[in-house]
Amino acid sequence: LTRLKPLWFGPVDRPLFGWLHVPENGGARGGVLLSPTLGIEEVNARYAYRRLADQLAEAGFAVLRFDYEGTGDSAGEGDEPGRVAAWLASIRTALELVQSLGVGRVGVVGLRMGATLAAEILGSGPTVVDDLVLWDPCASGRSFLREQSALWKFARGAESAGDGSIETPGLVYAKDTVDSLSECAIANGQGPMADRVLVLMRSGRAGDRRMNERLAMPHVVRRAVDGQEELVDVQPDAAKVPDETITSILEWLAEAAPSSPTASIDTDAIGRTCAVIPLPDGVTIEERAVSLGPLGLFGIMATRHTPGEGGHGAIAPTARQLPTVFFSNAGVIDHVGPARLWVQLSRQWAEAGFRALRFDLSGLGDSPVRAGHPGLEALSPDGLEDMTDVLDAVLAEDRTNAVLVGLCSGAMYALEEGTANKVRGVCAINPILTINLPEPEAASDVGTESGRREVTGGMKSWVRKMPAYDQINRVVQRLPSSAWWIINRVAVETTSAERLAKVVDAGVNVLVIAGTDEGRWLRGGEGRTFRQMESTGRFRMEVIPALEHTLFERRTREIAAGMLTDHLHANFGSSSQPG
Amino acid sequence: MDEKIRTVLSEHGRFPVDVASIGDGEDLFDAGMTSHASVNVMLALEEEFDLEFPEIMLRKSTFESVAAIRAALVELGAA
Numbered sequence: 001l002t003r004l005k006p007l008w009f010g011p012v013d014r015p016l017f018g019w020l021h022v023p024e025n026g027g028a029r030g031g032v033l034l035s036p037t038l039g040i041e042e043v044n045a046r047y048a049y050r051r052l053a054d055q056l057a058e059a060g061f062a063v064l065r066f067d068y069e070g071t072g073d074s075a076g077e078g079d080e081p082g083r084v085a086a087w088l089a090s091i092r093t094a095l096e097l098v099q100s101l102g103v104g105r106v107g108v109v110g111l112r113m114g115a116t117l118a119a120e121i122l123g124s125g126p127t128v129v130d131d132l133v134l135w136d137p138c139a140s141g142r143s144f145l146r147e148q149s150a151l152w153k154f155a156r157g158a159e160s161a162g163d164g165s166i167e168t169p170g171l172v173y174a175k176d177t178v179d180s181l182s183e184c185a186i187a188n189g190q191g192p193m194a195d196r197v198l199v200l201m202r203s204g205r206a207g208d209r210r211m212n213e214r215l216a217m218p219h220v221v222r223r224a225v226d227g228q229e230e231l232v233d234v235q236p237d238a239a240k241v242p243d244e245t246i247t248s249i250l251e252w253l254a255e256a257a258p259s260s261p262t263a264s265i266d267t268d269a270i271g272r273t274c275a276v277i278p279l280p281d282g283v284t285i286e287e288r289a290v291s292l293g294p295l296g297l298f299g300i301m302a303t304r305h306t307p308g309e310g311g312h313g314a315i316a317p318t319a320r321q322l323p324t325v326f327f328s329n330a331g332v333i334d335h336v337g338p339a340r341l342w343v344q345l346s347r348q349w350a351e352a353g354f355r356a357l358r359f360d361l362s363g364l365g366d367s368p369v370r371a372g373h374p375g376l377e378a379l380s381p382d383g384l385e386d387m388t389d390v391l392d393a394v395l396a397e398d399r400t401n402a403v404l405v406g407l408c409s410g411a412m413y414a415l416e417e418g419t420a421n422k423v424r425g426v427c428a429i430n431p432i433l434t435i436n437l438p439e440p441e442a443a444s445d446v447g448t449e450s451g452r453r454e455v456t457g458g459m460k461s462w463v464r465k466m467p468a469y470d471q472i473n474r475v476v477q478r479l480p481s482s483a484w485w486i487i488n489r490v491a492v493e494t495t496s497a498e499r500l501a502k503v504v505d506a507g508v509n510v511l512v513i514a515g516t517d518e519g520r521w522l523r524g525g526e527g528r529t530f531r532q533m534e535s536t537g538r539f540r541m542e543v544i545p546a547l548e549h550t551l552f553e554r555r556t557r558e559i560a561a562g563m564l565t566d567h568l569h570a571n572f573g574s575s576s577q578p579g
Numbered sequence: 580m581d582e583k584i585r586t587v588l589s590e591h592g593r594f595p596v597d598v599a600s601i602g603d604g605e606d607l608f609d610a611g612m613t614s615h616a617s618v619n620v621m622l623a624l625e626e627e628f629d630l631e632f633p634e635i636m637l638r639k640s641t642f643e644s645v646a647a648i649r650a651a652l653v654e655l656g657a658a
Contacts, residue, residue: 155614
């Protein structure tokens with residue numbers, strides 16, 4: 001019912017990435033900009049924004065959702081100086097794009113810090129938008145940083161860095177960013193912000209006094225909404241889209257918009273489908289949005305940029321021999337990967353001559369949902385078919401010339417698909433191999449096709465069906481290796497070690513990076529199998545003490561990233577022997 | 580004060596058990612309070628007692644039990 005276009009826009013030397021959603025027939029009766037929040041909250045809310053954008057487009061609006069400079073797929077780094085100025089400039093640039101569509105009425109929706117940053121821009125000076133939705137707004141950047149910092153300290157027992165920077169889950173704010181962000185507040189400014197303002201506050205929260213006083217204006221409507229804690233105050237794989245809130249926003253925007261289209265939008269004429277991305281060392285690489293396989297899975301291909309050799313889209317000669325690197329979702333986290341790591345690695349590795357594709361499995365990130373499926377599933381039974389479709393689409397002639405990189409469930413998919421296709425390499429971070437995909441008969445209940453490939457092992461079904469399975473699982477994971485050996489024979493069809501051995505036996509070069517606990521669960525008392533794998537020269541497992549499972553901690557994330565890069569160059573780089 | 584603390588815990592702690600069944604010195608995180616929920620507890624306590632926990636108190640141990648929360652609030656002069 002809607003038309004979607006991934007695009008880069010804004011400065012050619014610092015392009016921003018976004019998605020434009022328009023009604024199927026191109027006729028729009030208004031424009032809406034979705035201003036995202038920051039850090040782990042943005043990860044949680046990404047799918048909710050996608051759904052909001054889809055529903056607004058179905059209701060006749062042209063909608064732009066985008067990534068701030070240095071976040072998501074936009075150019076730049078998150079820890080550069082001047083981040084707050086760059087984020088505010090990103091909103092202005094994105095707003096200019098929406099206004100340039102010629103749709104007449106324009107609105108802005110900001111969630112959490114997205115609301116605070118939008119208000120910072122719109123709060124002073126003359127009114128430049130018709131509608132503004134402040135969705136569970138942070139009263140100030142200071143309050144946001146305080147909450148995020150507390151979350152990280154409570155979760156990890158972390159201490160303050162002492163240099164004025166603040167680490168939060170997945171994002172470190174440098175001192176100058178902390179200082180600038182702390183000054184942003186809803187209470188700043190004296191203007192009306194917009195002709196109409198809707199404030200959606202969490203049920204049960206009174207809100208900051210200064211913010212409330214600032215928003216006490218006749219044209220401001222205030223409503224309470226539920227579901228915010230279930231959206232942003234949970235782990236990413238538990239985030240729930242607040243459908244009622246989305247409906248409230250949609251209805252509020254629609255009630256003031258014209259009933260018929262005010263402009264016809266030609267999506268081909270808007271933005272750019274590829275971009276030249278500058279890297280911190282001054283080199284540039286090229287990125288192109290791609291649609292993969294029969295379902296049209298979404299991905300971004302990064303390649304070395306070679307001006308004068310064919311311009312946009314040219315692939316450096318060495319890239320034809322080097323393997324293509326594939327990054328899939330980390331659990332439900334989309335193609336930017338854990339804490340944006342896939343973006344950073346794909347750009348670095350593209351500079352080194354590899355082609356690097358980061359993509360979304362069906363129902364995750366920006367890929368379509370398969371018919372009959374709910375979407376947003378970390379362990380979708382369709383994951384393996386998606387992986388096959390992507391390899392087919394990119395490496396139609398030789399699917400073996402690939403290195404698959406994954407984390408958690410993404411690592412499991414990489415190992416399974418790597419075995420099936422005998423790819424050159426798999427880099428698996430904290431792979432979870434004692435789990436199975438949903439039972440085939442359960443999958444058929446929701447109308448999926450038959451003949452789905454199953455993964456090779458996991459817990460025996462009678463164990464998984466035990467009422468106290470979760471509790472038992474927590475206990476057994478603390479047992480010594482000898483006890484694990486026994487459990488492996490009683491309760492697991494194929495142990496983690498045996499599953500890894502199958503990959504190595506298929507001739508695949510395997511690097512496993514694991515935290516202390518994950519490494520112990522993987523080894524599971526099967527030291528002999530591990531020694532046999534290591535003796536082939538195709539297997540290595542690196543255990544990083546205190547590695548945070550989803551790599552949201554900077555220190556251990558950087559260690560893991562260094563290991564991955566060293567491994568890629570040593571085993572698959574232009575000077576390495578065939579792996 | 581204890582009643583207010585327990586009301587906040589009940590409304591924002593997202594415990595899988597009745598807060599009344601949790602002892603004063605019992606570990607709230609072991610009882611099921613997540614890191615996310617503990618931040619919401621912190622914010623709700625600040626709103627309820629009209630104060631702000633200083634940076635030095637933003638640590639897990641401040642919110643690990645009803646007794647620990649009470650001690651922190653008393654230290655901050657909450658009534």
